[in-house]
Amino acid sequence: MLAAVLTSFRQSVIFVCYHFRLLCIKLVLHRKTIYEKAFLCGRKAIGTLVIRDLTRKITSKLFLVNKIMATNRTGAAQRPNGATQGKICQFKLVLLGESAVGKSSLVLRFVKGQFHEYQESTIGAAFLTQTICLDDTTVKFEIWDTAGQERYHSLAPMYYRGAQAAIVVYDITNQDTFGRAKTWVKELQRQASPTIVIALAGNKQDLANKRMVEYEEAQTYADENGLLFMETSAKTAMNVNDIFLAIAKKLPKNEQTSGQGGSAQGRRLAEGDAGAKAPGNCCK
Amino acid sequence: MAKSVFSKVDEYGFERSENFNYDVYDEFMSEYIRVLTRRAQRWNTLKNDIFNRPAVLKRFIRKGIPSDLRSTVWMRVSGGENLKNNSPYTYNNLREKIREQHIIDMIQIDLPRTFPENIYFSNNEHLPKMLFNVLATFAHQNKEVGYCQGLNYIAGLLLLATKNEEVSFWLLKALVETILPQYYIVTMKGLLVDLDVLDELVRKLEPVVHRHIHNIGMPWAMGTTKWFICLYSEVLPAETVFRIWDCLFSEGSKIIFRVAITLIRLHKEKILQTKELGELIGCFRDMKNHESVINCHKFMQEVFKLSGNLSNTTVRRLRYQYNIQDKDK
Numbered sequence: 001m002l003a004a005v006l007t008s009f010r011q012s013v014i015f016v017c018y019h020f021r022l023l024c025i026k027l028v029l030h031r032k033t034i035y036e037k038a039f040l041c042g043r044k045a046i047g048t049l050v051i052r053d054l055t056r057k058i059t060s061k062l063f064l065v066n067k068i069m070a071t072n073r074t075g076a077a078q079r080p081n082g083a084t085q086g087k088i089c090q091f092k093l094v095l096l097g098e099s100a101v102g103k104s105s106l107v108l109r110f111v112k113g114q115f116h117e118y119q120e121s122t123i124g125a126a127f128l129t130q131t132i133c134l135d136d137t138t139v140k141f142e143i144w145d146t147a148g149q150e151r152y153h154s155l156a157p158m159y160y161r162g163a164q165a166a167i168v169v170y171d172i173t174n175q176d177t178f179g180r181a182k183t184w185v186k187e188l189q190r191q192a193s194p195t196i197v198i199a200l201a202g203n204k205q206d207l208a209n210k211r212m213v214e215y216e217e218a219q220t221y222a223d224e225n226g227l228l229f230m231e232t233s234a235k236t237a238m239n240v241n242d243i244f245l246a247i248a249k250k251l252p253k254n255e256q257t258s259g260q261g262g263s264a265q266g267r268r269l270a271e272g273d274a275g276a277k278a279p280g281n282c283c284k
Numbered sequence: 285m286a287k288s289v290f291s292k293v294d295e296y297g298f299e300r301s302e303n304f305n306y307d308v309y310d311e312f313m314s315e316y317i318r319v320l321t322r323r324a325q326r327w328n329t330l331k332n333d334i335f336n337r338p339a340v341l342k343r344f345i346r347k348g349i350p351s352d353l354r355s356t357v358w359m360r361v362s363g364g365e366n367l368k369n370n371s372p373y374t375y376n377n378l379r380e381k382i383r384e385q386h387i388i389d390m391i392q393i394d395l396p397r398t399f400p401e402n403i404y405f406s407n408n409e410h411l412p413k414m415l416f417n418v419l420a421t422f423a424h425q426n427k428e429v430g431y432c433q434g435l436n437y438i439a440g441l442l443l444l445a446t447k448n449e450e451v452s453f454w455l456l457k458a459l460v461e462t463i464l465p466q467y468y469i470v471t472m473k474g475l476l477v478d479l480d481v482l483d484e485l486v487r488k489l490e491p492v493v494h495r496h497i498h499n500i501g502m503p504w505a506m507g508t509t510k511w512f513i514c515l516y517s518e519v520l521p522a523e524t525v526f527r528i529w530d531c532l533f534s535e536g537s538k539i540i541f542r543v544a545i546t547l548i549r550l551h552k553e554k555i556l557q558t559k560e561l562g563e564l565i566g567c568f569r570d571m572k573n574h575e576s577v578i579n580c581h582k583f584m585q586e587v588f589k590l591s592g593n594l595s596n597t598t599v600r601r602l603r604y605q606y607n608i609q610d611k612d613k
Contacts, residue, residue, distance in 0.1 A: 099393065099433065100394075100397070118396040120399075120400065120518075121394050121436070123433060123434045123437075123509060123513050123514055124513065127562060127565040127566075129562055149432070150470075152433070154472060154476070158505060
């Protein structure tokens, strides 16, 4: 008898909790819309403060409810918009380097596992995403593949601004492209986010018999400048996944990551500062 | 009604993408063939007399130049013919001056990378050779521009349309030096100014889209550099590009803005549905396969609905304004 009462009591608690939880989730989802509306009305400051406070309260309640429900999910309480299983980190990564060194080919190999002998030259920039898993963390790369020709240089800051990682690519069969890579590294060290993770990729390793840049030379340069370094081949896929993986490992995956989540660049060249200054969180 | 079977390459030799919508194309083509036949007849009745009737010429060009007349008409209306007649050098003279190795190298790297999916470029040595000549000759006679990536796509399409190296050269010269000044120079100043002009035009004509794009934080250069630099080649289907170029040659660079605004209007809902930068960029990238873009005839009609709002004067005024602002920065 007692057991039956207890069971039915337990069931009703679960029932109530379940519906309360649904309501909370709805509210949390609704939060974004409220934010946007408040923003559009120009009452951002007041609006967001009130809403943030409200949602915090709701999410902490949601956490308790979650516990009662004894679901497997963990970690929902820390962040209002939180992912609930493991961590999902999003990073903005930019590829830089002289024309025809294989930037687009590296991306194509990494994202689609393909290789085209004659990859069309990139005008402006191309954007792709790829997700990899690293222990309990899902790392999502937002990849900006830029145009290599010198005169497109003036457009480049828009792509590396706010980037958490960069791959500077050169062609091991062409000494000039190595020089250009060094220029890019210098520019990134001066202009990009101070915590940016830079990797140097000596591409076209499959053409090692025509090599003009020695492995040791590049390795020394990379060591001196604190860069990750690998020789890669988009053609044979050598070290392509590895270099992205090495970057993912080196990127800080806690909440204090500097730089931004990657989606809020400003206008061309001049007006992006507001977005770039905000201390973004990489992990959601 | 029996369905036509379309080849995997289009009439200009481009391989169709995997997600190409053959049903939409079939429907459009059965209509468009009638249009083409009618336009050809109309042009034939007027012949050369048409060049003496500017209003008729403009109207005819907006409705599409028949493909066999394109090189003649483009040369006449773009100023290419004038450049050719007034030049102290013939094309062959200029071509003999190709000698600078770094320019030659840059162009040669890009030759096999220009339209590798086009059967005329990938299966044949003749066309890449012509492309090299046009680009290298141009680069040597205009040191301020030299070779700018993107010109390879324009020259490539000019060659596919005219099948003539010399005509392609003069048309390229007219485009780069008179129709779109300062797009391709080392600082790309003209491009940067026109991106600001586009921003202003969208703000005025499509404020909701403008606000959305601004909120997401996409600089126009990210979504539209290719539109300006490649003049929609590599962005839209070849036939649509040629219809745009018909008007670009005859009416000038305001056409680029009209097309841009039209593309944005046609994709307005899709753009507004996007929530983050990646999605938005994807939306701009995938405009090629949209029904309204494949139907180039209807598309051009949409473009000219904008006539009143977007004149040469408006564009000139805005360019002037942003040019000054850039200098002040």
